[in-house]
Amino acid sequence: MKKHNFNSGPSVLPQEVLQQASQAILDFNGIGLSILEIGHRSSWFVEVIEEAKSLVKELMNIGQEYEVLFLQGGATTQFMQVPMNLLDTNDTGSYCDDGVWGNKAAKEALLFGKVHIAASSRDKNYTCINKSFDVPSSSKYLHITTNNTVEGTQWHKFPNVSMPLIGDMSSDIFSREIAFDKFDLIYAGAQKNMGAAGVNLVVVKKDILGYVTRKIPTILDYRNHIEANSLLNTPPVFAIYVALLTLRWIKKEGGLKEMGKRSLQKANLLYSTIDSLPIFNCPIAKEDRSNMNAVFFIEDENLQNNFLELCKENGMIGVKGYRTVGGIRVSMYNALELSSVEAFCDLAKEFANKN
Amino acid sequence: MKKHNFNSGPSVLPQEVLQQASQAILDFNGIGLSILEIGHRSSWFVEVIEEAKSLVKELMNIGQEYEVLFLQGGATTQFMQVPMNLLDTNDTGSYCDDGVWGNKAAKEALLFGKVHIAASSRDKNYTCINKSFDVPSSSKYLHITTNNTVEGTQWHKFPNVSMPLIGDMSSDIFSREIAFDKFDLIYAGAQKNMGAAGVNLVVVKKDILGYVTRKIPTILDYRNHIEANSLLNTPPVFAIYVALLTLRWIKKEGGLKEMGKRSLQKANLLYSTIDSLPIFNCPIAKEDRSNMNAVFFIEDENLQNNFLELCKENGMIGVKGYRTVGGIRVSMYNALELSSVEAFCDLAKEFANKN
Numbered sequence: 001m002k003k004h005n006f007n008s009g010p011s012v013l014p015q016e017v018l019q020q021a022s023q024a025i026l027d028f029n030g031i032g033l034s035i036l037e038i039g040h041r042s043s044w045f046v047e048v049i050e051e052a053k054s055l056v057k058e059l060m061n062i063g064q065e066y067e068v069l070f071l072q073g074g075a076t077t078q079f080m081q082v083p084m085n086l087l088d089t090n091d092t093g094s095y096c097d098d099g100v101w102g103n104k105a106a107k108e109a110l111l112f113g114k115v116h117i118a119a120s121s122r123d124k125n126y127t128c129i130n131k132s133f134d135v136p137s138s139s140k141y142l143h144i145t146t147n148n149t150v151e152g153t154q155w156h157k158f159p160n161v162s163m164p165l166i167g168d169m170s171s172d173i174f175s176r177e178i179a180f181d182k183f184d185l186i187y188a189g190a191q192k193n194m195g196a197a198g199v200n201l202v203v204v205k206k207d208i209l210g211y212v213t214r215k216i217p218t219i220l221d222y223r224n225h226i227e228a229n230s231l232l233n234t235p236p237v238f239a240i241y242v243a244l245l246t247l248r249w250i251k252k253e254g255g256l257k258e259m260g261k262r263s264l265q266k267a268n269l270l271y272s273t274i275d276s277l278p279i280f281n282c283p284i285a286k287e288d289r290s291n292m293n294a295v296f297f298i299e300d301e302n303l304q305n306n307f308l309e310l311c312k313e314n315g316m317i318g319v320k321g322y323r324t325v326g327g328i329r330v331s332m333y334n335a336l337e338l339s340s341v342e343a344f345c346d347l348a349k350e351f352a353n354k355n
Numbered sequence: 356m357k358k359h360n361f362n363s364g365p366s367v368l369p370q371e372v373l374q375q376a377s378q379a380i381l382d383f384n385g386i387g388l389s390i391l392e393i394g395h396r397s398s399w400f401v402e403v404i405e406e407a408k409s410l411v412k413e414l415m416n417i418g419q420e421y422e423v424l425f426l427q428g429g430a431t432t433q434f435m436q437v438p439m440n441l442l443d444t445n446d447t448g449s450y451c452d453d454g455v456w457g458n459k460a461a462k463e464a465l466l467f468g469k470v471h472i473a474a475s476s477r478d479k480n481y482t483c484i485n486k487s488f489d490v491p492s493s494s495k496y497l498h499i500t501t502n503n504t505v506e507g508t509q510w511h512k513f514p515n516v517s518m519p520l521i522g523d524m525s526s527d528i529f530s531r532e533i534a535f536d537k538f539d540l541i542y543a544g545a546q547k548n549m550g551a552a553g554v555n556l557v558v559v560k561k562d563i564l565g566y567v568t569r570k571i572p573t574i575l576d577y578r579n580h581i582e583a584n585s586l587l588n589t590p591p592v593f594a595i596y597v598a599l600l601t602l603r604w605i606k607k608e609g610g611l612k613e614m615g616k617r618s619l620q621k622a623n624l625l626y627s628t629i630d631s632l633p634i635f636n637c638p639i640a641k642e643d644r645s646n647m648n649a650v651f652f653i654e655d656e657n658l659q660n661n662f663l664e665l666c667k668e669n670g671m672i673g674v675k676g677y678r679t680v681g682g683i684r685v686s687m688y689n690a691l692e693l694s695s696v697e698a699f700c701d702l703a704k705e706f707a708n709k710n
Contacts, residue, residue: 001387002387003386003388005392008394010392010393010395010592013389018380018381018389018391018392019381021391022380023377025373025376025377026373026374026377032356032357033358033360033672034368036373036597037360037362037365037367037368037373038365039362039364040365072427072429072432073427073428073432074574074588074589076573076587077427077428080572080573080575104573108573111570196391196592196593197391197589198553198554198591198594199553215466217463217466218431218434219428219434232431233429233430233431234364234544234552236591236594237365237546237551237552238552238593239593239594242391315387317388
């Protein structure tokens with residue numbers, strides 16, 4: 001039975017990326033060694049990382065004022081690494097609190113400086129993005145989560161602010177054309193739209209670094225990674241290679257314009273189907289709905305469990321909502337085919353008709 | 356031409372591990388999904404990480420007072436994470452300075468507390484392990500690097516100390532039977548004897564944690580990872596799976612006893628050959644020579660370059676010494692076959708006879 005992978009991350013990858021990655025483990029580019037066995041300072045790997053960096057810049061359409069880093073530890077590591085590098089003890093960092101991850105990022109910053117919550121949709125149970133924020137002009141930065149994986153909301157238009165803008169783009173990076181150059185620092189775990197778990201991307205404008213007075217551990221100072229071209233210590237070689245394969249695939253398929261088009265097509269189909277079936281309830285404000293993660297509910301919990309069970313029986317993986325939210329979550333990342341959303345919608349209609 | 360992979364890390368892996376890893380990328384255990392596409396909280400992956408943890412304990416022969424963690428960021432991250440978790444501002448951590456990595460670990464600890472250099476072989480150009488160390492009894496711990504990858508030295512017998520003993524075992528973990536329970540905290544990057552780059556192992560006695568007063572960022576506090584069973588955030592799923600495959604291979608081949616036997620056989624052959632050929636000079640104190648990384652020189656630099664070139668022509672990868680040391684380095688990790696060392700020794704003899 002064909003599997004439909006709606007996982008929220010790690011998640012579905014393009015079949016050709018999987019085939020290339022599998023082959024590279026047996027023999028990388030015909031050199032007689034596995035990608036897992038080559039040195040990270042070999043010309044073989046230096047070419048991999050340089051091409052990956054260059055593709056990131058090309059897809060983002062950003063200039064040489066930005067540095068591209070491949071680091072470890074996931075976005076959760078960035079929650080603390082960002083304020084450690086940018087926020088002095090008496091400085092204030094502003095955060096938009098529109099979901100559990102943004103909330104965690106703000107809490108982590110409290111270890112390093114002052115935190116101002118610029119806006120929050122917490123009182124609305126995170127069912128929307130609160131876009132009426134207020135940011136003190138002295139803020140060192142404003143941090144937003146561009147897509148809330150858990151709650152199913154997404155920023156569709158970005159704010160203009162006078163201070164550096166920082167985006168956690170873990171769950172929607174490379175899924176659409178946006179003005180990346182509005183941001184001064186972007187970070188994202190790879191395991192949704194950019195590859196496999198084990199690496200995270202950091203794109204940073206050099207000129208915002210170097211202003212804090214604290215001593216930063218060597219491995220956590222962005223400047224050291226910039227200076228060492230992401231080869232400060234042994235990087236996650238294979239995870240970076242899978243990211244390169246995925247970036248190549250995105251470019252070959254038509255780049256971010258095409259990804260955005262496909263994404264909109266899948267999301268429109270999903271939301272219009274759910275909205276047309278009274279058994280399902282999507283509480284997310286229409287203008288803020290995520291094109292990556294659709295979160296919705298069946299009020300009757302028994303019925304909801306039956307539906308989740310039916311999904312499983314039909315080879316649909318990962319449709320159970322996040323543990324703290326419950327309900328149903330359908331993640332529709334770049335590599336998810338429209339046919340999987342169609343299969344889900346057919347099943348949802350069939351279930352609704354029967355119940 | 357068959358490649359002989361003498362890389363210092365990332366390095367050679369068992370062929371069957373590569374085949375299993377390659378297959379799992381196409382289809383993991385016949386579930387119809389790639390190992391790169393499964394959720395880290397799925398029962399599929401929880402079984403992987405639990406088996407890996409259990410194999411670590413079995414191979415180390417350690418009890419339930421130890422916790423096994425799979426973290427990210429490499430040993431370099433541990434250089435700061437260890438003192439961050441164990442050393443208060445006024446505490447002293449003692450370090451044995453027998454190579455560049457131990458030296459870096461000590462420097463990183465200076466950011467968190469006081470550092471006492473218990474012994475150093477720096478004045479001997481790191482050509483031996485200085486075993487006459489002095490450790491103030493008030494030291495919070497003694498840190499040693501069990502194998503110095505760059506310089507080619509190794510601790511063959513471990514000291515008895517009254518304070519917690521911490522071992523950076525990045526380049527010789529699982530290569531021999533040792534009394535792991537002499538250590539209170541062990542860490543190691545996976546990319547030498549335990550798998551591919553992208554994950555590091557931390558084995559820690561719970562009871563040494565929780566005594567520092569500083570606030571530790573969530574992701575850097577060992578206790579949070581213990582509580583979350585290494586699933587605090589998305590772990591490097593594939594790198595942990597390759598570690599599991601490698602641990603299974605070690606057990607199947609006969610465990611650490613067999614690894615130690617093979618390792619000794621390879622090292623004895625290598626060192627006896629080099630010592631018998633006057634053109635080569637191994638300056639490392641005989642009793643401290645590493646069974647993992649043999650470091651030696653040809654005095655005439657032109658001749659040395661010719662030899663390195665000859666190695667390359669004969670499919671021998673990674674025999675050039677570390678950039679700061681120069682010379683020749685032959686790394687002989689678990690997965691390196693004796694036949695590769697034999698091939699190297701034959702070439703060395705042939706070269707010596709001709710020159």
